[in-house]
Amino acid sequence: MPTLHIINTSPNMRTALQSCLRVMHEDDGIIFIEDAVISVKKDTPIAELIKEKILTGKCFFLKPDLEARGIKEESMTQGIKLVDYNGFVKLTIEFYRTQTWS
Amino acid sequence: MELEITKDGFLINKEDWTKEIAEKIATEEGIILTEQHWEIIFFIQEYYAEYSLTPIMRILGKAISKKLDENKGKSRYLYSLFPEVPIKQAARIAGLPKPPSCI
Amino acid sequence: MEQKTCLFINRRSPYGSTHASEALDMAFALSAFEHRVSLIFMDDGVLQLMRDQQTETIGMKNMSPSFKAWEDYEIQHLYVEQASLETRGMQASDLLLDVEIIDSQQLAKVIQSHQFIFNN
Numbered sequence: 001m002p003t004l005h006i007i008n009t010s011p012n013m014r015t016a017l018q019s020c021l022r023v024m025h026e027d028d029g030i031i032f033i034e035d036a037v038i039s040v041k042k043d044t045p046i047a048e049l050i051k052e053k054i055l056t057g058k059c060f061f062l063k064p065d066l067e068a069r070g071i072k073e074e075s076m077t078q079g080i081k082l083v084d085y086n087g088f089v090k091l092t093i094e095f096y097r098t099q100t101w102s
Numbered sequence: 103m104e105l106e107i108t109k110d111g112f113l114i115n116k117e118d119w120t121k122e123i124a125e126k127i128a129t130e131e132g133i134i135l136t137e138q139h140w141e142i143i144f145f146i147q148e149y150y151a152e153y154s155l156t157p158i159m160r161i162l163g164k165a166i167s168k169k170l171d172e173n174k175g176k177s178r179y180l181y182s183l184f185p186e187v188p189i190k191q192a193a194r195i196a197g198l199p200k201p202p203s204c205i
Numbered sequence: 206m207e208q209k210t211c212l213f214i215n216r217r218s219p220y221g222s223t224h225a226s227e228a229l230d231m232a233f234a235l236s237a238f239e240h241r242v243s244l245i246f247m248d249d250g251v252l253q254l255m256r257d258q259q260t261e262t263i264g265m266k267n268m269s270p271s272f273k274a275w276e277d278y279e280i281q282h283l284y285v286e287q288a289s290l291e292t293r294g295m296q297a298s299d300l301l302l303d304v305e306i307i308d309s310q311q312l313a314k315v316i317q318s319h320q321f322i323f324n325n
Binding site for chain 2: 230233234237266267268270271273274277278
């Protein structure tokens with residue numbers, strides 16, 4: 001039962017991302033929203049942490065939260081996928097269930 | 103169309119603001135708007151557009167002294183235009199949110 | 206009222222909570238009442254100073270323009286911790302203001318030199 005994991009806290013301030021990555025299945029997806037969107041920056045320790053997940057093509061970031069924080073596309077890790085609010089809703093339907101990590 | 107306002111009478115959407123609405127709010131505040139009033143109203147609107155905030159009295163006074171005229175930044179002058187609470191009254195007439203420093 | 210030296214250690218991202226904007230209101234208020242106030246940005250707090258923040262789509266007020274009023278409010282210093290920028294793949298040119306970028310040892314001295322610390 002593929003799960004969409006939702007991360008909404010900063011990887012620098014909490015361990016939600018690390019814990020989630022440790023236990024997530026290869027068929028699962030992961031979406032970064034709110035304070036978690038800082039994980040998108042390339043050439044950082046966090047980028048290293050999520051690089052395998054990015055290769056699966058199931059690593060998503062919520063665009064409005066990136067824009068709010070002034071994070072530009074050229075500073076983002078390659079291979080991630082940006083979604084808007086509608087895209088987010090579609091993902092929650094495509095996956096069997098969602099799981100939020102705060 | 104009904105204007106959306108807070109319980110203190112501040113506009114909820116600053117885009118709704120027009121000079122006519124300003125006149126109406128001023129009347130409620132017991133103020134008849136003159137050239138001098140408009141100058142201060144436009145000043146705080148510009149300040150808000152740049153900094154997204156309504157400054158407290160002392161800071162506003164300083165900014166006015168620097169950019170408009172030394173004497174116009176003095177609180178005596180601002181009180182002569184907006185006799186009760188200058189910042190609060192001017193912000194309300196200018197269609198800006200209630201300043202955080204006002205009760 | 207006796208003048209105090211106050212230091213705000215801003216460690217949180219701007220929009221995930223209201224901590225950041227409330228700390229700024231408080232810093233400006235203390236400074237307006239003639240206390241000597243400085244701000245440190247470290248950890249995710251450095252994100253508060255990112256250029257080009259566009260908050261329309263998340264329905265929150267953009268707090269970043271208010272930082273530009275720091276001189277009007279006579280804020281003494283704006284410090285940013287170098288290591289916090291690096292970990293986030295950021296550099297001075299990503300920031301909307303000219304700030305003092307300092308290392309962790311210098312930051313320790315700054316903290317030590319203040320009477321009141323507000324850590325948020």
